[in-house]
Amino acid sequence: MTDKGLIGIVVYSLLFGISRFLCMTFDDVKQWCKKVFTTSSNTNIGFENSARLDKVISINVFDRYVTPNQPSNIISRHMKYVHPCYVLKDEVSFYCLTKSEAWFVEAPEGVEVWKRSCNTFHKPAQHENAVNVIRMPLQSLYRLTNEMDDIKAKLFFIEYFPRCGSTLLLQMFEETGECVTYSEPHYFNHFGRPEYSDEDVRLAAVMKIHCKPRKQPTTAFVFKAVLFGKTLSPAVRRLYPQAKFLYLYRNIVPHVTSYHKLRKLIIIERLDAAIRSIHPRVFWMLQKLVMSKLELPYTEKELNIAGKSDYPHGISTYYNVLKTHWVYLQRQQQDADAKTPSIKYEDLIKDPSKYITAVFRHYGLPLSLVPKAMRAMHKDSQRGSVLARTELKKRAEDSRLITEDMLAIADELGSEMGFEDALREFRLPYDISDS
Structure with a gap:
């Protein structure tokens, strides 16, 4: 790759960041208006519908191998709210944790991104196959994983x-x-991740999601x-x-x-x-x-x-x-x-x-x-x-x-x-x- 190519990637990443800010701001305003002007009882958010499902519009990662998984990589549009157990599907994989939310990406039906047929590495496989993104409050993630059985594999x-x-x-x-194999998954290779007081709780939740029950015995x-x-x-x-x-x-x-x-x-x-x-x-x-x-x-x-x-x-x-x-x-x-x-x-x-x-x-x-x-x-x-x-x-x-x-x-x-x-x-x- 030439120096001009490197400069082009930097410029594109900056433009993507601006586009994401505008798109996500518009989507947030749209959802806020919907809550304010809709009196339907189904607008109340409880645990059962606390996971937000968005359709992926575009993904840009500055370096597909090194850049950590983070919300700023994804432009998405809100579709609906679903039960947190939605992320237990085989096609859904853990993406990242923020200070207050857990993020997941969903691949097309029948596609499990950990498999070598998708990509040698886990993060690029997620980005190449993501069709939906699911996000939920950390408390919903903790409740979901607490209700799951201990890891038996x-x-x-x-x-x-x-x-x-x-x-x-x-x-x-x-x-x-x-065996299910994870090649450099985000949570274990993100060295710049900020540390939180509930780090053990976060790790335990992430481990349960990575090791969730599958259709095939593991x-x-x-x-x-x-x-x-x-x-x-x-x-x-x-x-x-x-x-x-x-x-x-x-x-x-x-x-x-x-x-x-x-x-x-x-x-x-x-x-x-x-x-x-x-x-x-x-x-x-x-x-x-x-x-x-x-x-x-x-x-x-x-x-x-x-x-x-x-x-x-x-x-x-x-x-x-x-x-x-x-x-x-x-x-x-x-x-x-x-x-x-x-x-x-x-x-x-x-x-x-x-x-x-x-x-x-x-x-x-x-x-x-x-x-x-x-x-x-x-x-x-x-x-x-x-x-x-x-x-x-x-x-x-x-x-x-x-x-x-x-x-x-x-x-x-x-x-x-x-x-x-x-x-x-x-x-x-x-x-x-x-x-």
């Missing part, structure tokens, strides 16, 4: 840093035909979410002690080179890179800001080591990958009762039967499902997207990432975090094959 979480094979692993669960719900410093996993462990976690990683250098290709395809990453290119001081100021926002701890010594590189975009990729592994290890050392086993992508590819068996055994899934899961090995898990194998192969690797100087600085950075020989045959403890 198994709960699995895969944590990772992007471009380590997580989508392939998730696809293996879907191939079994018994053995497990599997969530894939990036592991940064700011994550909901501690709250999930507290509320759902039966939930099981797994950390996926790969060798550092191929991980970094693959992720760097991704950064050039993601709009927000491109915009971030453009701003950072203004001056090295701006670059590292933003690096610290982003790490603080994601609650990835850093030290001035680490920043000084990284600052030796004359290619800050490259060394920052190494820094982010290494720091995520460091966070994983810190959590294992802090919590003696809730170890999260690790699995290496290269091991999974080399001996899929052995490692899929180990994963299913860890999660308590029937080992008879392993042959079905193996079918995922013969499919491109990101087919149809800009991240598809064929698309990424078209893009040459950045040779600046593997120069002798770059690797030496990255190795020094890894050593500062406690990783010796991190750029060679990298291996984390707590391997799932040992458990």
